[in-house]
Amino acid sequence: DQQVKQNSPSLSVQEGRISILNCDYTNSMFDYFLWYKKYPAEGPTFLISISSIKDKNEDGRFTVFLNKSAKHLSLHIVPSQPGDSAVYFCAASFYSGTYKYIFGTGTRLKVLA
Amino acid sequence: DADVTQTPRNRITKTGKRIMLECSQTKGHDRMYWYRQDPGLGLRLIYYSFDVKDINKGEISDGYSVSRQAQAKFSLSLESAIPNQTALYFCATGSRGANVLTFGAGSRLTVL
Numbered sequence: 001d002q003q004v005k006q007n008s009p010s011l012s013v014q015e016g017r018i019s020i021l022n023c024d025y026t027n028s029m030f031d032y033f034l035w036y037k038k039y040p041a042e043g044p045t046f047l048i049s050i051s052s053i054k055d056k057n058e059d060g061r062f063t064v065f066l067n068k069s070a071k072h073l074s075l076h077i078v079p080s081q082p083g084d085s086a087v088y089f090c091a092a093s094f095y096s097g098t099y100k101y102i103f104g105t106g107t108r109l110k111v112l113a
Numbered sequence: 114d115a116d117v118t119q120t121p122r123n124r125i126t127k128t129g130k131r132i133m134l135e136c137s138q139t140k141g142h143d144r145m146y147w148y149r150q151d152p153g154l155g156l157r158l159i160y161y162s163f164d165v166k167d168i169n170k171g172e173i174s175d176g177y178s179v180s181r182q183a184q185a186k187f188s189l190s191l192e193s194a195i196p197n198q199t200a201l202y203f204c205a206t207g208s209r210g211a212n213v214l215t216f217g218a219g220s221r222l223t224v225l
Contacts, residue, residue: 009153032212043117043203043216044156089155098144098163099212103156 003027004092006104014112019077021107023090026071030092032099035064035075038087038106047088048075080111116140119204119217127225132191134220136204144207145187146214147171147179149200156203162187163209194224 005024013019023033031052036044050057050064050073057064063076077084090104117138126132136145147159158171160179168179176198178190191198201221205214 004155006155034213036216041218043205043218045216046213049212091156093212098161099207101158101214103148105153105155 002105003030004090004102004104006088006090006107008107009105010108010110012110012112013080015082016079019075019080019084019109019111021075021077021088021090021109023073023075023104024071025073025092025102027092027094027102028071029094030102031095032093033064033066033073034091034093034101035062036089036091036103037084038089044089077109080109082111082113085109085111115218117204117206117215117217119202119220121220122218123221125223125225126194128193128195130194130224132194132222134189134202134204134222136187136189136217138185138204138206138215140206140208140215141184142206142208142215143184144209145181146205146207147177147187147189148203148205148216149173150203150219151200159189159202191222191224194222196224198222199224 034049035047037047038044048062066073087106089106093099093101120135146161148156162181204217207214
């Protein structure tokens with residue numbers, strides 16, 4: 001039972017255009033959502049997060065949108081740059097004595113120069 | 114030096130062998146985690162630890178064991194490796210009350 005789903009395994013975007021990565025979740029207990037970026041031969045690194053009390057969080061070129069009624073979040077990257085080419089994981093967490101994290105399967109983004 | 118260091122980075126072994134993957138951190142975080150990444154399955158939690166005396170099973174702990182030797186060290190053992198344990202393994206750390214994990218660079222294990 002995949003509680004966090006990233007239905008697009010890959011995405012290609014032209015440099016300068018917007019990249020939109022999507023993530024769906026099923027558990028309404030999740031109250032915090034994160035995006036991690038992973039380059040080859042490196043571990044995932046934290047990119048941006050959003051609390052369930054918000055519907056948008058912006059950090060430079062990266063914006064995360066949360067639609068709780070649809071149980072959907074998305075990561076927008078604009079403008080996309082070749083250095084953004086990586087695998088992006090969304091993760092959802094909830095607190096049950098400690099924070100528990102469920103990761104999606106990842107989307108490989110390729111930004112074409 | 115990396116905040117979270119995993120050794121070895123790559124290992125090839127044979128079925129039935131005992132393997133230990135080690136993780137050390139300089140973040141001063143109390144919480145440490147072991148995840149496994151498989152193609153199409155994302156990151157799945159194997160074990161986690163809140164402090165030296167606390168060990169908890171994750172969603173896929175069968176066939177694995179862990180040891181928290183010190184606050185900064187958390188090792189993952191495969192007592193008798195099998196081919197379906199071939200995967201990329203990540204150690205991660207987190208601090209109490211914080212929601213962000215810091216990951217190591219990963220240990221790629223191949224079991225023949």
